[in-house]
Amino acid sequence: KKGNYDHFMQKEIHEQPHSLTTTMRGRLRDNDVVLGGLKDHLKTIRHSRRIIFIGCGTSYNAALAARPFMEELSGIPVTLELASDLLDRQGAMYREDTAVFVSQSGETADTLLALEYALENGALCVGITNTVGSTLARKTHCGVHINAGCEIGVASTKAYTSQIVVMVMMALAIGADKISTQSKREAIINALPDLPNKVSEVLKLDNEMKDLAESLIEAQSLFVFGRGYNYATALEGALKVKEVALMHSEGMLAGEMKHGPLALVDETLPIIVIATHDACFSKQQSVIQQLHARNGRLIVMCSKGDASSVCPSGSCRVIEVPQVADCLQPVINIVPLQLLAYHLTVLRGYDVDQPRNLAKSVTTQ
Numbered sequence: 001k002k003g004n005y006d007h008f009m010q011k012e013i014h015e016q017p018h019s020l021t022t023t024m025r026g027r028l029r030d031n032d033v034v035l036g037g038l039k040d041h042l043k044t045i046r047h048s049r050r051i052i053f054i055g056c057g058t059s060y061n062a063a064l065a066a067r068p069f070m071e072e073l074s075g076i077p078v079t080l081e082l083a084s085d086l087l088d089r090q091g092a093m094y095r096e097d098t099a100v101f102v103s104q105s106g107e108t109a110d111t112l113l114a115l116e117y118a119l120e121n122g123a124l125c126v127g128i129t130n131t132v133g134s135t136l137a138r139k140t141h142c143g144v145h146i147n148a149g150c151e152i153g154v155a156s157t158k159a160y161t162s163q164i165v166v167m168v169m170m171a172l173a174i175g176a177d178k179i180s181t182q183s184k185r186e187a188i189i190n191a192l193p194d195l196p197n198k199v200s201e202v203l204k205l206d207n208e209m210k211d212l213a214e215s216l217i218e219a220q221s222l223f224v225f226g227r228g229y230n231y232a233t234a235l236e237g238a239l240k241v242k243e244v245a246l247m248h249s250e251g252m253l254a255g256e257m258k259h260g261p262l263a264l265v266d267e268t269l270p271i272i273v274i275a276t277h278d279a280c281f282s283k284q285q286s287v288i289q290q291l292h293a294r295n296g297r298l299i300v301m302c303s304k305g306d307a308s309s310v311c312p313s314g315s316c317r318v319i320e321v322p323q324v325a326d327c328l329q330p331v332i333n334i335v336p337l338q339l340l341a342y343h344l345t346v347l348r349g350y351d352v353d354q355p356r357n358l359a360k361s362v363t364t365q
């Protein structure tokens with residue numbers, strides 16, 4: 001089943017052009033998005049007071065990636081909840097809320113308990129899952145299957161990118177009647193069919209990421225700084241590195257850097273800064289300058305052609321990725337980090353598909 005690949009995680013990373021194609025299949029039509037599972041509920045969602053995304057781990061990170069464009073395209077306030085934290089707090093939830101549950105397996109105990117809680121509180125409950133017939137799919141009022149194909153590696157990779165694309169399509173469907181974002185909406189719909197080709201392009205960085213992994217084998221720790229559309233990319237990249245390569249790694253909001261993490265920066269700590277071209281670009285350029293001034297060991301991810309403007313002195317390592325519409329950029333930017341985590345794991349001699357202490361689906365609280 002692994003074909004030409006050594007591990008399922010590797011296969012699933014390289015499969016993403018295909019899994020994204022199946023996620024979008026039959027759902028993009030004549031400048032429009034059609035999600036069969038949501039179409040009868042769009043009116044209720046548009047009238048809701050708030051959209052709350054709920055999930056754990058990678059699925060939470062996918063929702064974090066979705067928040068900026070969901071807010072922008074729907075005009076509805078969007079909040080995020082880690083399922084366990086919502087339950088610990090018994091957080092506020094109302095009939096006027098739309099609660100969106102994101103889960104690859106559809107069987108994660110914390111997420112399902114949060115679903116019970118939302119149902120009791122009368123919210124409209126929407127599922128986003130990869131598993132037809134899962135408890136999540138059965139118990140939600142409506143939802144969308146991400147159709148990424150079976151994911152076997154414990155570290156979630158192709159489900160993450162398909163979840164983001166489903167949430168982009170969902171935002172486009174919810175915001176369909178909003179005049180002010182019409183041109184942005186059309187630009188995204190036109191860009192979506194080409195996204196799998198852009199993912200194929202970024203997968204060509206495989207050898208470069210192996211090289212980078214070799215230079216990081218001995219590192220104690222790896223930081224990843226992102227912001228805006230790519231705050232989630234930083235958290236998700238760091239989660240991949242810690243869970244499979246068993247290396248301490250932290251993803252951080254770059255805007256928080258000077259409020260604490262900067263104290264840790266020296267010439268030994270490798271830091272990946274995500275600085276692809278979007279509205280936050282100039283802020284990331286100044287973060288790079290500040291880290292540079294403290295002799296940080298910098299690895300900068302930037303849009304193709306931007307290498308000299310992110311790293312004028314040529315003193316940092318650069319990962320150049322294809323540029324796409326800003327809300328789709330997280331789908332591209334996570335790929336080199338998935339490859340990096342994979343190669344680091346192999347080089348460090350750990351089990352890629354079955355990381356220590358972890359299970360594919362966490363069915364206990």
Ligand code: UD1
Pocket residue numbers: 035036037038126127128129132136137138140141142143144145146
């Ligand atoms: C559906 C069919 C698909 C077919 C297509 C043709 C299924 C599973 N999908 O896809 O095979 O090609 O019509 O038009 O038979 N749902 C939930 N909670 C969830 C996920 C989904 O309630 O977490 C519900 C949806 O509201 C919907 C149904 O499950 O009623 C199927 O969802 P989805 O597969 O996303 O719908 P389509 O893309 O229309």
Ligand code: F6R
Pocket residue numbers: 056057058059102103104105106107108111154155156157239243360361362
């Ligand atoms: C990370 C990972 C976990 C899951 C989390 C939620 O690679 O796989 O963090 O994302 O356990 O699982 P699902 O999405 O099945 O609810």
